[in-house]
Amino acid sequence: MKELMLGNEAIARGAYEAGVTVATAYPGTPSTEITETISRYEEIYCEWAPNEKVALEVAAGAAVGGARAICAMKHVGLNVAADPLFTLSYTGINGGLVIVVADDPGMHSSQNEQDSRYYALAAKLPMLEPADAQECRDYILAAFALSEEFDTPVLVRLSTRVAHTRGVVETGERQAVPLRDYLKDIGKYVMMPAMARKRHEVVEERMARLVEAVNTGAYLPAGVRLNRVEAGDGKTAVISSGIAYQYAREVFGEVSYLKLGMVHPLPEKLLAGFTRDREKVYVIEEGGAFFETQIKALGIKVTGKEVLPATGELLPGLLREKIFGHSAGDNVEETKAGTGEAEVAIPPRPPVLCPGCPHRGVFYVLKKLGLTVMGDIGCYTLGALPPTGALDTCVCMGASIGMLHGMEKARGPEFAKKAVAVIGDSTFIHSGITGLVDLVYNKGHGTVIILDNNTTGMTGHQHHPGTGFDLRGEPTNRLDLVQVAKAVGVRRVQVIDPFALAELEKAVKEEVAAEEPSVIIARRPCVLLDRGKTRDLVRVDEEKCTFCRRCLAVGCPAVVVKRAPGEKKGRIVIDETLCTGCMLCVQLCPFGAIERVER
Amino acid sequence: MVAQENVYNIILAGVGGQGILFAARVLGTAALKKGFDVKVSEVHGMAQRGGSVVSYVRFGRQVFAPVVEKGCCDLLVAFEELEGLRWVDHLRAGGRVILNRQRIDPMPVISGKAEYPEEIPEIIRLQAGSGELVDLNALAIAEECGSLRTVNTVLLGLAARFLPVEEEVWLEALAEVAPARMLEMNRQAFLRGYRYPAPASQW
Ligand SMILES: Cc1ncc(C[n+]2csc(CCOP(=O)(O)OP(=O)(O)O)c2C)c(N)n1
Numbered sequence: 001m002k003e004l005m006l007g008n009e010a011i012a013r014g015a016y017e018a019g020v021t022v023a024t025a026y027p028g029t030p031s032t033e034i035t036e037t038i039s040r041y042e043e044i045y046c047e048w049a050p051n052e053k054v055a056l057e058v059a060a061g062a063a064v065g066g067a068r069a070i071c072a073m074k075h076v077g078l079n080v081a082a083d084p085l086f087t088l089s090y091t092g093i094n095g096g097l098v099i100v101v102a103d104d105p106g107m108h109s110s111q112n113e114q115d116s117r118y119y120a121l122a123a124k125l126p127m128l129e130p131a132d133a134q135e136c137r138d139y140i141l142a143a144f145a146l147s148e149e150f151d152t153p154v155l156v157r158l159s160t161r162v163a164h165t166r167g168v169v170e171t172g173e174r175q176a177v178p179l180r181d182y183l184k185d186i187g188k189y190v191m192m193p194a195m196a197r198k199r200h201e202v203v204e205e206r207m208a209r210l211v212e213a214v215n216t217g218a219y220l221p222a223g224v225r226l227n228r229v230e231a232g233d234g235k236t237a238v239i240s241s242g243i244a245y246q247y248a249r250e251v252f253g254e255v256s257y258l259k260l261g262m263v264h265p266l267p268e269k270l271l272a273g274f275t276r277d278r279e280k281v282y283v284i285e286e287g288g289a290f291f292e293t294q295i296k297a298l299g300i301k302v303t304g305k306e307v308l309p310a311t312g313e314l315l316p317g318l319l320r321e322k323i324f325g326h327s328a329g330d331n332v333e334e335t336k337a338g339t340g341e342a343e344v345a346i347p348p349r350p351p352v353l354c355p356g357c358p359h360r361g362v363f364y365v366l367k368k369l370g371l372t373v374m375g376d377i378g379c380y381t382l383g384a385l386p387p388t389g390a391l392d393t394c395v396c397m398g399a400s401i402g403m404l405h406g407m408e409k410a411r412g413p414e415f416a417k418k419a420v421a422v423i424g425d426s427t428f429i430h431s432g433i434t435g436l437v438d439l440v441y442n443k444g445h446g447t448v449i450i451l452d453n454n455t456t457g458m459t460g461h462q463h464h465p466g467t468g469f470d471l472r473g474e475p476t477n478r479l480d481l482v483q484v485a486k487a488v489g490v491r492r493v494q495v496i497d498p499f500a501l502a503e504l505e506k507a508v509k510e511e512v513a514a515e516e517p518s519v520i521i522a523r524r525p526c527v528l529l530d531r532g533k534t535r536d537l538v539r540v541d542e543e544k545c546t547f548c549r550r551c552l553a554v555g556c557p558a559v560v561v562k563r564a565p566g567e568k569k570g571r572i573v574i575d576e577t578l579c580t581g582c583m584l585c586v587q588l589c590p591f592g593a594i595e596r597v598e599r
Numbered sequence: 600m601v602a603q604e605n606v607y608n609i610i611l612a613g614v615g616g617q618g619i620l621f622a623a624r625v626l627g628t629a630a631l632k633k634g635f636d637v638k639v640s641e642v643h644g645m646a647q648r649g650g651s652v653v654s655y656v657r658f659g660r661q662v663f664a665p666v667v668e669k670g671c672c673d674l675l676v677a678f679e680e681l682e683g684l685r686w687v688d689h690l691r692a693g694g695r696v697i698l699n700r701q702r703i704d705p706m707p708v709i710s711g712k713a714e715y716p717e718e719i720p721e722i723i724r725l726q727a728g729s730g731e732l733v734d735l736n737a738l739a740i741a742e743e744c745g746s747l748r749t750v751n752t753v754l755l756g757l758a759a760r761f762l763p764v765e766e767e768v769w770l771e772a773l774a775e776v777a778p779a780r781m782l783e784m785n786r787q788a789f790l791r792g793y794r795y796p797a798p799a800s801q802w
Contacts, residue, residue: 002631004624004627004628004631004637004639006641029643030643032643033643108642109643132638161640161665161666164640164641164642164643165638165639165640165641165665166623166624166627166637166638166639166640166641167637167638167639167665168631168636168637243664243665246663246664246665247663247664249663249664250663250664250668315664315666315668316664316666316668317668317669320668327668327669327670328668328669328670328671329668329669329670329671329689329691344684344716344722345713345714345716346681346684346685346716347681347705347707347708347713347714347715347716348705348707349614349649349650349651349681349682349705349706350650350705350706350707351615351648351649351650352648352649352650352706353648354648354649379648382648386710386712387710460643552710552711555706555710557649557706557709559709560704560709561709561710561711563711570711
């Protein structure tokens with residue numbers, strides 16, 4: 001049957017058809033829908049793990065235990081999971097193990113745009129890269145076949161444009177894959193130096209065999225050719241993979257292509273044959289010069305990054321301009337000729353904290369107190385933008401606490417009285433707990449504010465160990481953050497409603513002043529989960545409002561400045577379609593001009 | 600040089616929460632039913648927190664890239680005025696713009712830091728050059744259909760009549776994508792858009 005599927009849904013479909021029985025992940029854009037889709041296949045056990053390292057270890061255990069297992073994450077998640085990844089390359093698997101890693105060129109929703117292909121090179125693992133939704137499904141089947149044939153985990157790399165593009169997918173039936181026997185084998189699974197040295201030899205030999213066999217072998221699913229030559233005019237040749245291949249097809253038209261479905265290891269003989277007697281060979285890749293460096297090392301002359309950028313997305317328009325020096329549009333000049341684009345200032349539309357977001361009050365208070373705020377990753381990172389502008393740092397999940405502690409060690413204990421770390425509940429459980437252990441163990445004095453909105457908000461509201469529900473929404477043990485903080489050795493723990501600004505401010509002042517570690521749990525569910533509850537509204541009394549604009553300090557989209565044309569002073573109005581009745585602005589108004597009204 | 604001949608390029612532009620992904624899915628599903636190759640690109644994650652949202656829908660005999668290049672867009676469906684202005688430079692000569700006369704202020708405008716441009720329809724009309732602009736108040740129509748949330752389906756309906764897909768096929772696609780309990784309302788909204796008195800298709 002033909003269906004329109006998201007790349008990520010097609011990955012899930014591939015896993016289903018491949019007979020996978022265990023799927024693990026930690027959410028992260030653009031990979032999240034893989035596991036959410038898998039959770040709709042009842043035959044597959046699936047879970048959100050607290051972080052990617054644990055997710056990969058669970059999947060590895062399942063694979064060694066004889067099942068086919070899949071583990072999905074975003075690119076930076078693979079940094080977290082890198083430790084098991086490198087050594088799983090040595091142990092190999094039993095049942096097939098496939099790790100899907102979704103890169104985010106252009107950083108649509110990420111803190112960096114690292115190129116995961118280098119992990120395949122460094123960990124000596126095969127990596128496949130699909131270019132559309134159909135290939136997402138096909139390559140997962142191929143990846144499991146390769147994994148079991150060559151006794152290795154297999155990486156599958158996606159990029160945002162593949163993961164989040166719907167395309168036409170021809171699906172098939174689920175294969176019945178029996179659980180393999182598990183046999184204890186310490187030479188293979190216990191990586192002490194003596195065993196690991198032998199396994200490293202196995203890895204090198206495996207990679208050599210694999211590259212020869214990539215397109216042969218009955219183990220590959222019918223009709224799937226991973227590395228594919230498309231003959232064209234013969235003179236110009238393009239080597240590419242994944243989404244970059246689609247862009248190249250669009251821009252170069254009918255030239256010859258070598259489309260690499262397996263991006264590591266590279267098929268040296270095929271490359272040599274394909275590039276022989278060409279006038280010009282282009283390597284078109286997004287991200288690093290991954291192919292280019294290796295192909296040049298083979299002594300083949302190619303053009304790549306000297307004309308293409310190493311940063312951002314390689315979109316077709318950009319590619320066309322870099323290669324051919326012009327754009328595709330026949331209308332571009334004409335549109336510019338109109339009123340002239342440059343003359344109309346188009347205000348940007350940055351993402352903002354939602355109206356009623358429980359994080360908003362915390363940032364208001366932190367800014368008011370003038371604290372240095374070591375930040376973390378989640379919706380609350382938006383607190384860095386004006387008008388709250390309260391964050392000083394955002395590096396990676398969990399970094400806030402360690403960095404707060406490090407700042408204190410550099411600048412002295414007095415600094416801890418002017419600084420805090422803020423971290424979301426999902427992020428705290430992901431990798432903040434160990435930071436807190438360190439802070440207490442090494443006698444820091446820092447204050448950590450856990451923004452407990454009872455969900456993983458940023459990635460679309462996934463459960464986590466602190467919500468008390470699992471991936472499928474079934475009740476389970478609820479991790480108690482207060483108990484965790486106490487068990488770590490924090491004696492000062494307060495739980496505060498972040499909508500109660502005065503209390504929150506008092507708590508922050510007390511805890512930063514305390515000469516010992518402290519934790520404030522700012523607890524209130526994400527407003528998007530709370531939707532549907534009818535709450536009161538607020539309204540501005542124009543008589544009382546002096547337009548002092550203090551209410552704008554929280555940056556709420558429902559608190560609006562209205563100005564008649566030419567008027568200097570404006571008016572404050574509440575957009576009732578957006579207001580959720582959180583009452584933050586009411587608490588900010590010194591004139592009592594914003595009033596609660598019953599809905 | 601046009602990017603790819605015989606491929607129809609649509610851009611849906613608006614603000615998070617306006618239902619763009621739903622409209623894009625229906626477009627893609629209908630094109631698939633007609634036997635076209637289709638690609639629909641979506642935006643997830645960060646961009647949804649009240650930010651600009653864009654979705655590209657491309658269909659034809661064979662589609663490679665999932666994005667529409669500047670100057671190649673056949674049909675721009677702007678769910679919001681400012682977002683229409685932001686994307687009008689992607690239109691091809693003779694391309695068409697459907698503009699929902701709705702204004703949603705972005706944060707810099709709300710906080711008084713930036714001005715929302717005046718007379719956007721006129722600017723778009725000028726910038727679109729030989730193209731054609733159809734503007735409508737889809738929100739008012741959606742309200743008449745029973746829910747402001749069907750604004751996306753009204754716009755979809757209007758877009759649909761400029762595309763080489765028959766009415767029955769659209770309704771089938773709508774039925775496939777819309778949740779059952781919302782279907783009747785969505786059908787109405789779609790048909791209101793589909794029959795909106797605007798220049799006839801030139802397809
Ligand atoms: C290693 C890693 N994995 C996943 C992500 C994607 N991601 C960004 S923030 C976040 C969690 C956000 O949840 P929480 O900390 O509860 O904050 P909220 O968004 O709910 O405010 C995730 C999963 C990431 N950036 N890095």
